[in-house]
Amino acid sequence: MNKLKCKIKFRVMLVMLVAPIFCSTLAAVDKRSGMTPAKDKPNIIIIMTDDMGFSDLGCYGGEIETPNLDMLANKGVRFTQFYNAGRCCPTRASLLTGLYQHQAGIGGMMGDRGAEWPGFRGHLTERCVTFAEVLKTAGYNTYQTGKWHVGDKKKEWWPLARGFDHSYSCPQGGGFFFKPSSFKEKRQVVRDTEVLYDQKNDPPADWYATDAWTDEGLKFIESEAKENRPFIWYLAHNAPHFPLQAKPQDIAKYRGKFMQGWDKLREQRHKRLIDLGIIDKQWKLSPREKGIPAWDSLSGKEKYQQDLRMASYAAMIDCVDQNVGKIITKLKELNQYDNTLILFLHDNGGCDAGGAMGENTGKGTCGTAKSFAYYGACWANVSNTPFRKYKKYIHEGGISTPLIAHWPEGIAKKLQGKLITEPAHVIDIMASCVDLSGATYPTSFKGHAIIPMEGTSLRPLFEGKSLERNDGLFFEHYGHRGVRRGSWKLVATRQGKWELYDMVSDRTELNDLSSKMPEKVKELSRLYNKWTERCFVQKLKGE
Template identity: 30%
Template sequence: MASDYDEYEPGKPFPGRIGMTVDESTPAWPAYRRAKDGAPNVLIFVLDDVGFGQLSCFGGLCETPNLDRLASRGLRYTNMQTTALCSPTRGALLTGRNHHTLGLSAITELSMGFPAHNGMVGFEHGFLSEMLLEHGYNTFAVGKWHLAPPEETTQAGPFTRWPLGRGFERYYGFLGGDTDQWHPDLTEDNRSVTPPRTPEEGYHLNVDLADRAIRMIQDADASAPEKPFFLYYATGAGHAPHHVEKSWIDRYRGRFDMGWDAYREQVFARQLELGVIPAGTTLSTRDPDVPAWDTLSADEKRMYARQMEVYAAFLSQTDHHFGRILDYLERIGELENTLVVAISDNGASAEGGVHGTFNEMLFFNGAPERLEDNLRHYDDWGGPDTFPHYAWGWTWAGDTPFRRWKRETYRGGTSDPCIVSWPRGIPASGEIRTQYLHVIDIVPTILETLGLEPPSTIRGVTQSPIEGVSFAHTLHDAAAPTKHVTQYFEMFGHRAIHHDGWRAVCPFPGPSLTEGASRGWLFGRTSLTREVLEELDRSGWELYHLDEDPSETRNVAAEHPEILRSMTRRWYVEAGRYGVMPLAAGDVARMNVPRPTVARPRDRYVLQPGGAPIPFAAAPRIYNRPHSITAKVRIPAGGAEGVLLAHGNRHGGYSLYVAEGRLHHVHNYLGLHKMKVSSNVVLPSGEHTLRYEFEPTGAPDLAAGKGVPGRSQLYLDGRLVGSAMLPFTVPNVFGIAGLSCGRDHYDAVVPSEYRAPFPFTGELVEVVIDLSGELTRDHQRDIDRLMAQQ
């Protein structure tokens, strides 16, 4: 239908006529940016920590009928590569640039002060959302982000690297690397929000994310049904915590009792039958870090099988709720014209260790994962009282037929399932594509498919070159050659390079943790010094001819020394081209690198109730140091109760609160030990200063995952009213939940003591956290201690 007004491109000269009055003037309007007629919607679905051999459409034993449906209507790409870690892959996926180019050598929490490592994706590297927004698309992001430095994720901003700052018009999800699926840390647009329901009321994050995605599409469709959308839908599955309703778990009861060795054999046979691996592929050999299933005790088998039941249930439940989005698009007549890309960000994760863990916070604190602790949670594995991850035998099995896993640059870490579907635009359905691809190729492919050129500028910023190459030519031709011939890999010093059917790998600290340890190199502890690098370059490189050996089972370095030398030289050329240096391991030193913060450095934090929580990564780090918490309160006649300050959740943290008239402090050591101190007096009404102090009394035992021991003390108006000794504390990080004042925003630190949010019912004026080390001096205690030391 012809319009009855004239339009012109914004920024161009006004084409109408301006006279002295309206009746002698001719109007024209700046034109809205509108997509081309018939432009398809774009939906990118990102799975987390899902291996090549887990989804049913890639031969896995986790039932994903909606992804199967997508594959039957589209194409399965069986040679898609990622970076081996989540933030780097997500940045590469959304920009079309290599992860070191973006400053995303690792997750943002492990940033360092070098261009390849700083975690600050520059605005010269435009996101697909920014590109499509300029061409008349609605842009929505739902789920995991993990692309902003943690120091920038507070309500102080800056918000420029949040989703709304990178071209998304609406956002709902979690900004960090993972979150509790029952009690998530949620952000809507640029503000912190709480879940709409509780787990007891049927809440689960996957349900919520699908609801929000559908609502975003629905809201836009009601006003502009012809306007296409770009939806970036990134769930937390199958990253830990593996949280899912019991009804889903029951569907898998007994299904993995055969163990991970038999799982690999079954999946390998299915993959060959489906054609997702080439005929003649050899199943990779036993990993030295993984025990044979038939050597395990009955308790171990029982526990490990349960872990996989829960993981598989989590993937199936995720698939179900993704299917609700597909169903909605089909109902409104949009599914046929929606270009869908489904992909995982890296291989399966080994962060559960050899035993798996009922609480992943044990891994992040270096605490041992013990079978006996896990068995206590057998019946509620996957429920709110766990933050679980499976044993790494399932990780190895989940990457069938490849070796190794996430974090490493063998194919188990980098080769991931990928599905592309667009019924209106891709006539082929149910077919397999084997061209070599990398995640940086997705943006140029989408742009070419939509008939769009990469922008030279975005919001006035000159854009860097897109480094991926389009594989749009393969959508219609299974025999089309790949255009992506060379690709480097690097993650925590673990290196690889692919070139024209050959692959060289230099594993660090070794081909397995066991083999690395035999050389005295330990993951997380051994730094990548120049001496180590030179030794690796002399003897650590392996060579595989993928055309003959897709699963990297035969190291042919000795037979082809010239090819290996050429490949290693090529790695250094590519590393120079994309700014990879300096190489850095994933050691403890990297975890504790001093990083700039938005606020100036300080050791005193003043908080008021009612504000947004401080994300865990930006919260005051009280670990292993003296600290105090001082609350100024007014207690009414009849008393008060509630949380004054809480950090963390039931999987690790602390809470200072008032209950039954008394002041209490609980230190929750990773869900294993709850250490409580309570006041020996009832708090009277009126204005008071309530104070908690922690004074270290020894050194941490970091090798055992234990922080410093110390005195835990409570004060009422300067008078000591409670004291206890803590034999150890959390050494590095509480649960993946932040700090809240006047309530427990996320989940109760100790659910047996109170139910969140448990807001303080008196008047809370302010809470001050002091990390300066200045503690109340109790002279009598000092005298007693000196006398005891004589």
Template identity: 30%
Template structure:
């Protein structure tokens, strides 16, 4: 890059010269701060100010001092929505048709957000703003999340100056997988010491803002604050759960009625709004057994406590802005990235890794765990009846293009910039409209280029016009939706929806006009039928055909094609990997943990693990290599002078093999060999059994049988670590000593996976999709 032109004078000596300093980029004197708060899996009917039956006093006070929008829309899933929020372009225009883990090799689907679609912080940092991101990211291609990079799609590669959070779709609230700027870090404290991720990132947000404000008080900030809440796991300290004891005993059917009644009282839905029809997947509350009702009510109590706890952390950040005198001139927006999530299934789950591995939930076992749900021992999620209630008054839920998946709460507050407060706005807006609205509020033009890269046109429309004009005609009048070939389009008060059975491939025969264009579409006049309660396609066939044709026009504009309703096959799509395929993986102690997608895959195949180490006195102990978490995984470690291997079967059972002889002193190669002895039984959630043999050098020193192994995944929240069990220890045997780092001299660990792997793509797809 050429140096900036010098405007001083350079003579033969200093006395003959005139110094000059380059101008520093500075925002205008009264430029507002921007705080964009993005929650996860929170439905339209969850917040108190939207009629919800959980308390959200801090979001409510923003609504009281700002505006609520009842016609805000997302893409129906997290990463695509977040890409819209950052760029102002549609999700397919961003290459983010879905989450990165199910990317395909087409422009709208490859999960590589082009640099032509600049991120909002890339613009603002050049305008003199401090830029911070905290919490969930999930905008990098999955193959780039490891220390091998590349880093150009990490937060610091897309305009943020500081980052603290997690790159994937979800993480454990008590033992999260954390990244600080461009490197992984351990949580600062433990669950026993009171650690919780949402509290941590709230304090980090305060620290980031304060660090800069104390040095340059006039410099505005853009802070992107994204708790993992309220995505699974639903985890929160017990005191936040206790408040809601008994509050949901009435069940989800009555809850929907109560929420709608409150929504009408608050004016966030029209008075004539009806509840959408019965969800065919949800059992009536009265049909459940007493034990089921007791467990499911408890699961909702935990979710409510989790949501209020998150609201409390938002309140801490808002209070800090008050202390700084910055709150009045901070544009605050709070939203959810999609509708409430049905990923807990019909019965809820105490650990999602059971679901991912096709291990059936056991009601009696879950009842025994009930009092500890929400704590660090479980990765729980409520049943989808509560999902449906959380999306009141709409149909369905996350992943689908009905309003239950794509309509979300949205609150905006800017006391110095907006006179109106405590009012509802009904204009249609979409996630792509946030960027142009922020730029208009800041009086900044969208740049023609960023760092030499010409920029594509922003596709959203500013809704700043609506701030002071509640009855102004909406300006965003057409918007397409697509997710896994489920489709919808909004146009001038009408909404056409084409549902699609997830995991059903679109075949060549399906490409006929009758099946893809004319058949199966539903039509809703949402200007009159807010909740999509009445399909009027038969009454207005001409309007329906108009919208179908419009959808295809929009699809052609925004890289939506080819339509792809595949599930399992889409997961199996060949895509870039971190490094070339190989049979031997070598790991070294002291490095960063390896994310699951980049770690060696050993399940359902013959493999060996060899550790080259040196011990001095026979007292050395600790983990040599571990992969997974309390929810399932394996670990090779030394304890009580002996080599040990443990296989944790989805958190239900631990199978351990222990060497018969003590570990010799000095240099030694220790080895674990796993030989499969049976078949994969995926239907019953059982991976291939096998024989484990332990060796010191060439001498066999132990043998044991592993009757059942993990069939699909070791879990979502930890990954592989060498020389220690980095977080959320695999084994109960040493969990109270985690990370249980090896005290001897560990040179390297080599994993050989030359045995053939068995992969079940359908189950793997279910696992990946729940990370949205």
């Protein structure tokens, strides 16, 4: 009997010793994925703006005030040769999936050309996964706010059906800042799957899109902070895309600051970019684009109108920066700042819509809710300083974007405030998210075979190493096309001939070497053709 009591007593003591360890282990297991969350998994916030030029930010040579983004750049890293896909939908498709846009089904915009055009289905197809779908398996909470623009006709194409836990967005894209009813086509503001506002039901008078996309995302983060799980938040601003609509106090801040005109501002930006080390001094400033008049040839009235347009554009960017400040403050309040990777980029270069001088087709003064103003090629040429061309083109003005990466615990201290000059691409965002989260990219998902990632993780660059990318980077949008490999870039406009540029000595693409180096043209064009065959890049009529 005494032996039995001793055995029972021993087992009770053993259970008492083991139970806390066992229970704590169970508590650490993520309810959704069955994985044990690692405390060092970073939160990830991806902030993307819309139709913004390479040199608009203060930390990239601009005169627009962006103190919060400048701070992130000075305490993080800035990429000097980061590329997007040249336009709204394609860049978003590549960002979300880590594939070239045609592979994801959005080689053009959101029109569906049918099954015989697999690269042009107008929505994210079943052969791809989003970073939300992948990171969910690693225990991440997933949020999306702002412009969606990768499929809106069915709710199965909306954010919640593509891996996001919560969303507050416009599935159709952008086109408004105060009221959905101000846009000529269907626009909705949706929380998860519930339509809150549309053209028959506008939001309250104090609603402004840039603020709303940020505020709702912060609510998602704060409401689930106690779950102690990492999160990824994709914040897609529609600013500063036309129509130019901004808050009056933000516009007032910039009135008169652009009266010196686009010619002098381009020269000043070019000089600052050189002084910052972002561009090489041997890269000459591209000439004023064809059709844009000299600033000094304008009348006083025309200069006043142009100043208002650029002041409205600047105000929209200023508001984006103010909201970045709110994110920083909230992360610090939640003690999440140091282990959050913040990435900031644009979807394409400045947009030349509205003609050479821009226009206002709305009923109100430029900048107001009733206006519908474009800043035109004249100011887009400033935004894209020092490069040629605009949004939708594959020349540097169309595809070059800043990328700011800030992560106190993850970016080597010796690199903080430095520039990263190695070429990288928006397809690398997915690979980076998978790598840093510890997730596994799937070969199949929901019964569908998944195309392997095209990108490369940026982690080595955060550690002071090289990507060692062997393949080139490829581009195509409605016949505009290009390939960047090493120091060489082959590029052409729709129906145009190939142009060849040495990106080391001539990134502003002013000295075409194609006639002098035909073998290099053949070599790169062969790579491009192989890529088109592999990635569902089909020529449309007229290309």
